[in-house]
Amino acid sequence: MCGIALIAVGAVVLSALNPQKPFYEGYLGAPVAIVVLGVFVFVLAFLGCCGAIRENYHMIMAFSVLLTIILICELGAAIAAYAYRSKIAHAIREEATKSIHNYHNNTDVQRLWDDIQSSLHCCGANSTADYDVLPPSCCPEKPQDCTPAKAYERNCVDVLLDKFNEKIVYVGVTGIIICFIEVVGIVFGCCLAKAIRKYEVV
Known part of the structure; x- marks a missing residue:
């Protein structure tokens, strides 16, 4: 048993x-x-x-x-x-921070972060400041003009941890x-x- x-x-x-x-x-x-x-x-x-x-x-x-x-x-x-x-x-936070810097350069990374942000209702590895322009997956209704005011409040590393x-x-x-x-x-x-x-x- x-x-x-x-x-x-x-x-x-x-x-x-x-x-x-x-x-x-x-x-x-x-x-x-x-x-x-x-x-x-x-x-x-x-x-x-x-x-x-x-x-x-x-x-x-x-x-x-x-x-x-x-x-x-x-x-x-x-x-x-x-x-x-x-x-x-600390290692998980470091890996996530390193990964999100490749969001706009790697489609696999982009897909991963979009899935995480949509499913866990979070934005960025450490905060919305991780992005110059927030992706739609950072906002609940997925608008094309996602702004920090509309974005999920929690960062994804805290949610993952x-x-x-x-x-x-x-x-x-x-x-x-x-x-x-x-x-x-x-x-x-x-x-x-x-x-x-x-x-x-x-």
Whole structure:
């Protein structure tokens, strides 16, 4: 169940961030890793179930040890992500600022920013001052004479960071729940292995 939850969370985060992929590109490895970890946990859970059904001491101990290693890795990744959160925000802002300077020179960049501004109701990377002439996508009704007075008030980097942080909260809450379940799984696995070993000795 934990494995399926990890796969689902990773897939949802990837899907949500994909439209703004150029800004998150360096950080999409995290949800991909969550999906891979979910597959591994799912396989590991199957191993644990087989060990419990067969009452196999070695399989259950292997399950408990591997699950402990996964738990330690998850906690390490969570601590690292929390420690680097301000650097991630700075990098996203820097990438967005660099990208918007090519708005009039690159059609792909222009299409990306028009999509972001229209869908997220924002204008510019940092403010409307990023443009000499505001594009129609900066205004709600898409007029050809879009002006700062008519434009969306929020800048897109702040909106993107809010969206990013929102997904991180989901991942964090899910991670805490999964870690708790994994701890319970490790404890039960060790207790079951101990009971089996005791029975074998007797």
